[in-house]
Amino acid sequence: AQSVTQLDSHVSVSEGTPVLLRCNYSSSYSPSLFWYVQHPNKGLQLLLKYTSAATLVKGINGFEAEFKKSETSFHLTKPSAHMSDAAEYFCVVSDTNFGNEKLTFGTGTRLTIIP
Amino acid sequence: SQTIHQWPATLVQPVGSPLSLECTVEGTSNPNLYWYRQAAGRGLQLLFYSVGIGQISSEVPQNLSASRPQDRQFILSSKKLLLSDSGFYLCAWSVLGGPLETQYFGPGTRLLVL
Numbered sequence: 001a002q003s004v005t006q007l008d009s010h011v012s013v014s015e016g017t018p019v020l021l022r023c024n025y026s027s028s029y030s031p032s033l034f035w036y037v038q039h040p041n042k043g044l045q046l047l048l049k050y051t052s053a054a055t056l057v058k059g060i061n062g063f064e065a066e067f068k069k070s071e072t073s074f075h076l077t078k079p080s081a082h083m084s085d086a087a088e089y090f091c092v093v094s095d096t097n098f099g100n101e102k103l104t105f106g107t108g109t110r111l112t113i114i115p
Numbered sequence: 116s117q118t119i120h121q122w123p124a125t126l127v128q129p130v131g132s133p134l135s136l137e138c139t140v141e142g143t144s145n146p147n148l149y150w151y152r153q154a155a156g157r158g159l160q161l162l163f164y165s166v167g168i169g170q171i172s173s174e175v176p177q178n179l180s181a182s183r184p185q186d187r188q189f190i191l192s193s194k195k196l197l198l199s200d201s202g203f204y205l206c207a208w209s210v211l212g213g214p215l216e217t218q219y220f221g222p223g224t225r226l227l228v229l
Binding site for chain 2: 034036042043044045046049090103105106107108
């Protein structure tokens with residue numbers, strides 16, 4: 001069984017300051033991990049994914065995440081927040097069931113950017 | 116390039132009425148297709164997935180059903196909506212190419228049952 005825990009339901013940062021969204025996972029196998037972003041009233045967009053290659057993964061819009069197996073974490077970071085980063089962020093772990101990848105989503109972290 | 120469409124974008128329906136949400140994918144063949152629901156304040160819940168025409172797997176018991184009449188068409192239905200069916204419904208697709216596939220999501224349908 002696999003699970004994902006997003007440690008903060010809501011994070012607020014000032015524009016231009018760093019962003020840290022925390023995610024811990026559990027998985028019986030070597031996981032694939034993802035971060036998705038959802039802007040208000042829109043569908044999900046893939047930010048980045050970890051698939052057992054480099055542990056530091058760079059995504060779109062300046063985001064990156066580091067896979068730390070010893071800590072079972074996959075935290076999302078950005079050096080400098082922009083107003084357009086305000087959205088809901090989901091950490092996701094994958095599972096393969098009968099050749100069909102099934103994703104388990106965290107409950108989401110709402111990121112607010114303070115002008 | 117591949118695109119995924121969902122309609123309608125928003126829908127308000129009375130309790131007990133039927134439901135039909137449609138999802139279509141362009142630019143790919145034999146995709147895996149998924150229906151998710153996002154309830155207020157909660158993460159996404161996988162409702163159905165399909166690996167081919169007429170092949171539907173249900174993840175959670177409910178009054179919803181899904182059908183895949185064509186390779187790139189996935190329909191979510193209900194005969195009688197409940198208040199608890201309100202939420203944001205997302206369709207997604209992926210291509211089976213190993214254990215590391217990624218899912219791509221549509222724009223979603225916001226359903227409000229009154």
